Amino acid sequence: MTQMRCLVVIAGPTAVGKTRLSVDLASAFVGEIISADSMQIYRGMDIGTAKISREEMNGVPHWGIDIVDPQIPFSVVDYRELADKWLSDIWNRGHLPFLVGGTGLYIRALTESYNFTDFAGDPEFRNRLAELARIHGPQVLHDRLREVDPESASRLHPNDIRRIIRALEIYEYTGKPMSVQVEPSQRKTRFPVLKIGLTMSDRELLYQRINQRVDAMVEKGLVQEVQSLLDRGIHKELISMQAIGYKEIISYLEGQVTLEEAIETIKLGSRRYAKRQLSWFRQDPNFHWLEVDRMSWDDLYERCYRLVQEFQHRFANTVEIKEDGGTRA
Template sequence: MDKKPLVVIVGPTAVGKTKLSIDLAKALNGEIVSADSMQIYRYMDIGTAKPTPEERQGIPHHMIDVIDPDQEFSVAEYQRLATKAIDDIHRRNKLPIVVGGTGLYIKSLLYPMNFTDASYDPELRKQLQHEAEVMGKEYLHKKLQAVDPKTAARLHPNDVRRVIRALEVYHLTGKPMSEYNQELEKMGYRYNVAMIGLTMDRAKLYERINQRVDQMIQKGLLCEVKRLLDKGYTRDMISMQGLGYKELIDYFQGKISLEEAIYVLKRETRRYAKRQLTWFRAQKDIEWINVDELESYQALVEQCLAYIKEKLNINFQNHLLNS
């Protein structure tokens, strides 16, 4: 049975994935499936750089505004809902375009990963959570470094939930999570995939990140965070630990000045972009495009369309004529 087609657009934050994916969807009769671990939350729009209804230009977007900020959400749940959306897009003879910077979300769609049988140890989780609170997040991260340096390298110490999960996998199986990832990559993709990675000069990317943070502040990020706090959402929730939220909560709680909060947000976003690049650089089958090396944005769109058409071996001619 032939595998169904799937386009995937990856890359660091602020590199231009959203605009490109919308233009590709318009040209290819596609719909977009977000692979962003923050855009799943309702009421969190500015800080997550969600495309506005105007920016979406009528292109359906899936896996955005899925849950409230106080709800739990796992990779397994993302895989289930996003796969369902992809199947529905295929049934309507449209092309699904997965776009985002959350590597594990994307990997859960590409490979036949089975999360339903994943073992867990609630007592161990409680113990590790207690260690993080008493000894500090860095202490827990160093424990992971000792048994699974590859996974530790891609996880930030603040990402306590995933650090705990990686330690739990090692404790239960005796094998580091990175080994499971290597085994997964030996399997074939579940779709016929055309995967494009966007990159650009590091200094230019960092400047774009700084500008984006300034724009978020201008658009009302402070008001957005204040509304979330007024609704009763708190800093200890996973959603509120996202970039742009935890920094401004510290400001509202009087721990730092607004100037310091913005400085920290820019710095942490730049570090996050660097980790994203490291993650995606280690993945196979990505067609990397340096947007700085192209003469125009239109040239980028045309190069992506040509690659997708060739890689998926599908006749998009009718749609391309209208692009």
């Protein structure tokens, strides 16, 4: 019997409510969840990334969390290779996969068939590199580029930060140096995908949720988590440690700012990140957008349940995966 080969995406900005909805839907549809969060991949970075707890998982299998240490380089190509295996295993078990998170490039990498030489880029990754150069000087980026792409490093001056960041970005999201990139293939959907986007009509309410989440992170021990990472030898110059919430606490621990100033900077950075997330996802016309502040939780769940149910019925036992990543009936 042909196995169903479909994927449900639940995406949206930070703090909008993706976790609870995805667990409830996965429980109802015998599903498993793949995380699409570029920071939750790191072990030991739990509080600052709002990582789901075992209790919150409610018995639903989760993949893509705690898979590498913070000092290990990890590209979107690495993610897609692992996620393809998780998808295949979930399908072979006869379960429905849910791809859940706010990292748009991870979602695009798994759902579309193309290479990344033509991608618009990841603003959050660029911002982390720019911040790294601002704090530690441009040489730290040039040294990193020399490690992964010596040819490009030899052509670029250490102060040419913009081009160095672009070269590092291409390597990060392709796993290959900029000098060996090939022509991009045409983007196409790899298999049937239902995309559900969560947002809020009241942007200030979303920002309020974000601020409350940051306060909760600090109360749970964010400062202690960052200190523990540093004590383990996780260097502050690592890209992983430039994530929102971590670099600000490092500045506090080094005495550069007060804790209150660090917290306010985290809140501001998180709000800006949410805005960028929404801008990214809004570019995709295939999302079914739901404003979570305009309906009760039960209504939101019922709307999503019907969307998934109709999607499942439409493609059940009709789609297989071809070796080239396309689909066939």
